[in-house]
Structures are given as C-alpha cells and as structure tokens.
Amino acid sequence: MRYDQLTDSQRRAVFHIEGPLLVLAGPGSGKTRVITYRIAALIDSGVRPYNICAITFTNKAADEMRQRVFALGTAAGAHISTFHSLCVRILRRYAAQAEIRSNFSIYNKTDQSRCIKQAVKDCNLDTANFRPARMLDAISTLKNKLIDVAQLKADADDFFSQTLAKIYGRYQQILSEANAVDFDDLLMRTASLLQNCSGICTELGERFKFLLIDEYQDTNHAQYKIAKALVSQHSNICATGDPDQSIYRWRGADIRNILAFENDWPEATIVKLEENFRSTPNILEAADRLISFNENRKQKKLIATRPQGSDVVISTVEDELQEAEAVALRVKELSDEGASLNDMAVFYRVNAMSRVLEEAFIRNKIPYQIVRGVEFYGRKEIRDLLGYLKVLVNPNDEIALLRVINTPARGIGKTTIDKVRAYGSAHNITLFEALEKAAGIDSLSKAPKAKIAVFVSLIKQFKKDTEAKVAPLAQRVFVESGLQQALQVLGIDGLDALENVNELINSAAQYDTQTEEPSLIDYLQQIALFSDVDSYDRSRGAVALMTLHAAKGLEFENVFIIGVEDGLLPHERSYSPHNDDEEEIEEERRLFFVGITRAKTALNISCAQYRTIRGQMLRTIPSPFLFELGIEITEPEAGDSAAQDYLHDSIAKFRPDQLVRHKTFGLGRVKVFIDMGDDSIVVVRFNTGQTKSLMVKYAGLSQQ
DNA sequence: CTGAAATTTTTTTTT
DNA sequence: AAAATTTCAG
Numbered sequence: 135m136r137y138d139q140l141t142d143s144q145r146r147a148v149f150h151i152e153g154p155l156l157v158l159a160g161p162g163s164g165k166t167r168v169i170t171y172r173i174a175a176l177i178d179s180g181v182r183p184y185n186i187c188a189i190t191f192t193n194k195a196a197d198e199m200r201q202r203v204f205a206l207g208t209a210a211g212a213h214i215s216t217f218h219s220l221c222v223r224i225l226r227r228y229a230a231q232a233e234i235r236s237n238f239s240i241y242n243k244t245d246q247s248r249c250i251k252q253a254v255k256d257c258n259l260d261t262a263n264f265r266p267a268r269m270l271d272a273i274s275t276l277k278n279k280l281i282d283v284a285q286l287k288a289d290a291d292d293f294f295s296q297t298l299a300k301i302y303g304r305y306q307q308i309l310s311e312a313n314a315v316d317f318d319d320l321l322m323r324t325a326s327l328l329q330n331c332s333g334i335c336t337e338l339g340e341r342f343k344f345l346l347i348d349e350y351q352d353t354n355h356a357q358y359k360i361a362k363a364l365v366s367q368h369s370n371i372c373a374t375g376d377p378d379q380s381i382y383r384w385r386g387a388d389i390r391n392i393l394a395f396e397n398d399w400p401e402a403t404i405v406k407l408e409e410n411f412r413s414t415p416n417i418l419e420a421a422d423r424l425i426s427f428n429e430n431r432k433q434k435k436l437i438a439t440r441p442q443g444s445d446v447v448i449s450t451v452e453d454e455l456q457e458a459e460a461v462a463l464r465v466k467e468l469s470d471e472g473a474s475l476n477d478m479a480v481f482y483r484v485n486a487m488s489r490v491l492e493e494a495f496i497r498n499k500i501p502y503q504i505v506r507g508v509e510f511y512g513r514k515e516i517r518d519l520l521g522y523l524k525v526l527v528n529p530n531d532e533i534a535l536l537r538v539i540n541t542p543a544r545g546i547g548k549t550t551i552d553k554v555r556a557y558g559s560a561h562n563i564t565l566f567e568a569l570e571k572a573a574g575i576d577s578l579s580k581a582p583k584a585k586i587a588v589f590v591s592l593i594k595q596f597k598k599d600t601e602a603k604v605a606p607l608a609q610r611v612f613v614e615s616g617l618q619q620a621l622q623v624l625g626i627d628g629l630d631a632l633e634n635v636n637e638l639i640n641s642a643a644q645y646d647t648q649t650e651e652p653s654l655i656d657y658l659q660q661i662a663l664f665s666d667v668d669s670y671d672r673s674r675g676a677v678a679l680m681t682l683h684a685a686k687g688l689e690f691e692n693v694f695i696i697g698v699e700d701g702l703l704p705h706e707r708s709y710s711p712h713n714d715d716e717e718e719i720e721e722e723r724r725l726f727f728v729g730i731t732r733a734k735t736a737l738n739i740s741c742a743q744y745r746t747i748r749g750q751m752l753r754t755i756p757s758p759f760l761f762e763l764g765i766e767i768t769e770p771e772a773g774d775s776a777a778q779d780y781l782h783d784s785i786a787k788f789r790p791d792q793l794v795r796h797k798t799f800g801l802g803r804v805k806v807f808i809d810m811g812d813d814s815i816v817v818v819r820f821n822t823g824q825t826k827s828l829m830v831k832y833a834g835l836s837q838q
Numbered sequence: 839c840t841g842a843a844a845t846t847t848t849t850t851t852t853t
Numbered sequence: 854a855a856a857a858t859t860t861c862a863g
Contacts, residue, residue, distance in 0.1 A: 191853080192853075193853090216853070217853075218853055219853095243852085267848090317852090317853055318853095320853090321853095352853095381851080382851080382852080382853085384850080384851065384852090385851080385852065385853075483850070483851080484849095484850055484851075485850080485851085486849085486850090486854090486855090508852080540839095543839080543840070543841095545839065545840095546839095547839045547840080548839085549839085550839090663853070664853095665852070665853060666852070666853095681850085681851065681852090682851080683850090683851050683852070684851090684852090702850095705850055705851080706850090707850060707851090708850090725851080746854085747849090747854095748848090748849065748854055748855085749854040749855085750854090839863105840862100840863090841861105841862095841863095842860100842861085842862085842863105843859100843860080843861075843862095844858100844859080844860070844861085845857100845858080845859070845860080846856100846857080846858070846859080847855105847856080847857070847858080848854105848855090848856075848857085849854090849855085849856095
C-alpha cells in the first residue's frame with residue numbers, strides 16, 4: 135500500500151530483488167526515494183536489514199537515508215554509510231590481516247603535505263623540481279588505480295616515474311611508521327584486503343547480501359573493485375547514478391564504471407528514470423540543450439512533469455560586487471514575496487567567490503550559511519586540540535605529536551626536537567619513544583630534558599582516560615594542556631577560538647550520546663571523514679552558499695549560479711596544456727548541468743564583465759556554456775539600477791564592537807561610531823594595537 | 839626559543 | 854590577495 139505513489143519505472147527498480155540492477159536516474163527523478171523504497175521492499179521480502187549495505191556519497195546523504203528508511207517504518211539495522219566509512223569499519227575489524235593497527239590515524243591534506251615534503255627531502259630531491267602538491271596528486275592517482283609502490287617500481291621506465299616511485303615508497307613508509315593512512319589508502323587497503331584474503335571476502339559477501347551504491351558515476355577504480363569483490367558471490371548489486379552528473383574525474387572517478395555496468399554484469403537489469411519531478415520545463419530545456427553539447431555521453435531524455443514556470447534569467451553585471459548585490463536584492467524580493475530562505479541557494483565554481491557574496495548578505499542583513507564544513511576542522515585551535523587527542527590514541531602519529539609538543543609554547547623548540555628525532559632514528563624508535571627516553575640523550579642539556587619530561591608525563595596522564603567518553607576528555611585536555619589559558623590570555627582576540635573549541639566539545643558530547651559505543655578512536659576516525667555538505671542545515675532559515683560540487687544531490691526552489699565566465703566555468707585549469715582537453719571541458723559542462731538541475735522553480739544565472747582575480751581587476755569573457763543554453767542574455771541596464779547604487783547613496787553605519795577590515799591596518803573592532811551622514815566618523819582599534827579615527831567615506835572599511 | 843616581519847609561493851573542485 | 858615559509862631581532 136505504501137508503494138502506491140511510485141511510477142511504473144520506479145516500481146520496476148524498487149521490486150527488482152535478486153541480481154544486478156542498474157538504475158540510470160536523471161536529475162529529479164526520485165532516485166533517493168527509489169533507493170529508500172527498495173531497502174524497504176528488500177526487508178518486506180524477507181531480507182534481514184543486517185544483510186543490506188547501502189553506500190552513499192556523503193555522510194549527510196547517509197544520515198538522511200537512514201532517517202528516510204526509518205520513517206518508512208522498516209526495521210533499522212541496514213548498514214548505510216559512505217565508501218570511506220565502510221572501509222574504516224572493515225580495516226578496523228580486520229586490522230591484523232590488513233597489516234595495520236586499528237588505532238590508525240587518517241591523514242588529511244595538510245598532514246599528507248607534511249609527509250610528502252619529508253619524503254621528498256628524505257629522497258634528497260629538491261621540492262622545487264618535485265613539487266609536493268604534484269607528487270601527492272600523482273600518488274593519489276596511482277592509489278585510485280590500485281597501483282602500489284612495487285608495481286610502479288616494476289613499471290617505471292622513465293626518470294620521472296622512477297623518482298616518483300622512490301618518493302611514493304618513502305611516503306608510504308612515513309605513513310606506516312606513523313600508523314596512519316590517507317583517504318586513498320582506506321580504499322586501496324580495503325581493496326587489497328578483499329583481494330588477498332578470500333576468507334574475509336566471503337565473510338563480508340555473506341554479511342552484505344545486498345549492496346546498493348548511489349552516485350555510481352563518481353566511483354573510482356578502487357571503489358569499483360571493492361564493490362565487485364563484495365558481490366562476487368551473489369551479484370546482488372544495485373547501482374544508481376547518472377553519467378551526465380559525473381563531476382569527480384579529477385579525483386579519480388571513472389565514468390566507465392557506470393557506462394560499462396552491462397559488461398561487468400551481462401545479466402543486469404537496467405531501469406531508466408527519465409521523468410523529472412523537480413524542475414519546471416524552462417529549466418529542464420536549458421539543462422537539456424546544454425548537456426547535449428557533450429559528445430561523450432549516452433542519449434537520455436529529461437521529461438518534464440511540472441507545469442511551465444518562469445523564464446530562466448541570465449544577466450550580465452558590471453563586476454562581482456554588483457553581482458553579489460543583485461543576488462542579495464533578488465533574495466530579499468523573493469523573501470518578501472513569501473519564499474523561504476531555506477529553499478534558496480547560490481552556487482559558484484570556486485570557494486574564493488563566497489567572500490563577496492557574504493559581504494553583500496551581511497550588508498543586506500540576510501541570513502546565510504556557507505556550506506564548508508571541513509573548514510571548521512582546519513582551524514588552528516581545533517587542530518591543536520585534536521592533535522592531542524590523536525597522540526593519545528596513536529602515539530606513533532608524528533604529525534600530530536610535532537604539532538602539539540610545543541603548543542602552547544613550552545620551550546621545546548626546533549633544535550631540541552631535531553636532536554630527539556635524530557636519536558630516535560638512530561635507535562630505530564618512534565619520536566614518542568625517544569621523548570620517553572630523553573633523559574638518556576647526551577646531546578640534550580638539562581633544561582630541555584626537564585621540559586620534555588613534563589610533556590611526556592602530561593600525555594601519559596591523559597592516556598588513562600581514553601576509554602571513557604570523548605567530550606569530558608577533550609575538555610580536560612583543553613584545560614590541562616594549557617591550550618585554554620593560551621587562548622584566554624589573548625583576551626578579545628581569543629574569543630572566537632574559545633567559542634570554536636566549545637563547539638567542538640559540544641559536538642563531541644553529541645557524539646557521546648548518539649553513538650552506541652563511543653570511543654576516542656572511532657570519534658577521531660569519523661570526523662576525519664567529515665565533508666563539506668555534512669555541515670549544511672536546511673532548517674536554519676538561511677540562504678545556502680556553496681560550490682557547484684557541494685550542490686550535488688540537493689535541490690532548491692530558487693537557485694543562483696554566479697560567475698559563469700570563461701576561465702571560471704569552465705575553469706581555466708580544465709584547458710590544461712596536456713591531454714584530454716575535451717574530456718575536461720565536458721566535465722565542466724556536466725558541473726554546470728548539475729547546478730542548473732538543482733533548481734525547482736527559478737534559476738538565475740549571472741556573469742560579470744569585470745572580476746577581481748588574485749587582487750587584480752580583469753575584463754572577463756562570458757562562458758561559452760552560456761550560449762549553449764538557448765536563452766537570451768540580459769545586458770546590464772544603463773544608468774542607475776538599484777544594484778549599482780548601493781556604494782554611492784548610502785554611507786555605511788557601524789556599531790561598537792563590530793568587526794571591520796581595513797586595507798592596510800587589517801582587522802579591527804569598532805569603538806565609537808559618530809553618525810554625521812556623509813561625514814560620519816568611526817573610531818577603530820586595530821589588531822595591530824593602534825586606534826584610529828577614520829572618515830567612513832574614505833576609510834574603505836569592509837564589514838566582517 | 840619566540841614572535842614578528844619579510845619573502846616566496848600558490849592560486850579548482852573534495853571523500 | 855592570501856597562505857605558507859623563511860628570516861630576523863630580541
């Protein structure tokens with residue numbers, strides 16, 4: 135009875151129980167609903183929830199899927215997570231066979247970058263010729279293709295590959311000494327575990343009798359291999375996705391996985407979902423015309439089911455300031471007409487574009503949220519506290535140890551650390567072990583030895599608590615490590631940081647209550663896999679600002695896509711000097727397609743004539759994609775449109791304690807504001823220590 | 839050893 | 854323009 139609302143093709147996907155199934159689902163085709171109902175149908179047909187594994191693209195999507203399944207009234211217990219989370223679970227469970235200790239650290243970009251620099255240095259190579267970022271990229275590509283060091287060494291036939299093999303080898307060695315893995319390792323290690331240990335492969339195949347993978351167009355080779363291994367006994371795989379929405383090629387996603395599904399599983403049933411229940415015909419026509427310019431694709435229809443709506447608007451504006459102002463004004467209008475801010479979003483190609491928007495939203499007093507969750511965990515104070523926690527769980531984690539050993543400053547400087555490291559590598563022990571034996575290191579004088587001893591005992595004190603709940607321990611570490619005091623003495627400058635740490639401890643407390651068996655290991659491994667959209671809260675009554683990539687899988691009544699200019703979308707880097715030009719341009723086109731198809735009823739696209747890029751105001755060229763939409767482009771109105779006026783007709787007002795930024799003095803806080811219309815004066819105390827009285831009209835202060 | 843200042847580098851998207 | 858890194862002064 136509860137399946138009544140499904141269309142025929144959705145029904146076919148939902149009730150296909152046994153054997154391989156590929157659901158080619160266009161945007162807005164109710165794919166998520168199909169997956170949810172399919173899980174329910176499986177359970178209705180007698181499958182135990184325990185035997186179902188659904189893989190989503192983000193943690194957020196996994197959370198929502200769990201809630202949806204729960205809302206259908208089916209028994210809980212199906213495993214629903216991202217590929218990476220699943221791999222963490224598997225690697226922890228079969229740590230011994232995977233040749234890893236289960237308390238492994240997961241290294242992010244910053245950590246990886248430290249390791250690769252060390253690796254290049256250890257190989258006696260110059261970081262100018264072997265750019266760390268490029269090396270990491272190359273290694274990531276190799277890992278996604280499941281090429282390990284030994285294989286690269288065997289295949290390397292030119293100088294670059296041979297050198298890369300050396301760096302790769304050393305990099306892996308550094309990670310393994312730190313008992314750490316990077317994101318790609320999670321997949322690669324799981325893939326090789328499944329390949330080399332047939333017992334484990336069988337065991338997991340029996341556990342997960344039904345595998346569902348969403349966003350299959352964005353799986354990479356490693357994920358493909360893992361999926362294949364998991365279903366090797368029963369072939370109960372259901373992949374859902376849309377080749378036209380593949381936007382992660384640069385990260386190793388291989389669109390061939392979805393295009394060649396029928397080759398892998400010749401008996402596969404294929405269901406196409408071409409009806410679109412999301413967008414108005416206007417929007418769909420634009421999307422369809424755009425994507426049809428891609429050569430490399432399978433024909434697919436976009437069938438509109440909604441009645442015709444308003445036109446898609448493409449407007450040209452003077453520069454990014456006016457673009458942002460125009461968006462803000464339109465948001466206000468819509469909001470005044472009764473539209474919900476929750477249901478509006480602005481998409482852009484690069485994160486740097488959010489700043490101007492943010493200022494416009496603040497100026498217009500419109501609530502907004504920038505969807506960038508990982509940024510929170512990148513803050514200094516957060517990484518410092520997490521650094522301590524990581525050391526507690528995994529004392530081999532040298533990156534974390536080096537981070538916290540002298541944070542807050544406790545007189546253990548570079549020279550001291552270098553001596554201890556030298557001792558450590560000479561005696562083939564880890565840095566932490568060397569610190570424990572610091573008293574016996576001859577090259578150290580008395581003072582540093584004492585300081586090290588204090589640090590070591592501090593860590594050992596904390597360690598007694600690692601089995602308990604996370605939040606109290608985090609709180610204790612924050613206080614007793616001296617981090618809290620270091621922030622408190624900063625006074626007003628440390629308030630934001632203190633606030634952030636509080637937020638972290640709160641979220642840890644939430645983890646403690648929501649998780650069945652909370653543990654510090656699990657907590658750290660989970661937050662390492664946090665993604666941008668995971669922080670998005672649709673109920674916050676705020677307009678969402680995010681990159682086009684983050685927009686994947688979401689939908690909004692009103693969508694704005696800004697900066698549709700050549701060099702930005704398509705991004706200049708996709709006109710790479712080397713190979714595959716067309717492939718990359720097509721991916722950019724798909725990215726635009728994804729953005730457009732998020733819109734339910736109104737879509738505003740804009741393109742500025744000038745844009746400030748890296749501090750320089752440059753003339754732009756409209757994106758070639760704009761002309762592919764088949765929509766007339768609105769030129770900027772001559773004279774005084776509302777958007778052009780805001781800079782001239784209103785002198786900004788400030789209030790005491792407000793944060794402002796000055797071009798040369800930097801950040802400061804308003805002490806006094808004297809409102810005299812055009813001649814208003816503002817007194818600001820800058821972080822440099824100086825206090826200045828400025829004429830508002832000349833100061834060029836930006837509100838923070 | 840520390841913190842500030844000067845210099846250099848990097849500039850797409852992110853699980 | 855912002856971030857990362859190195860150098861410098863105390």
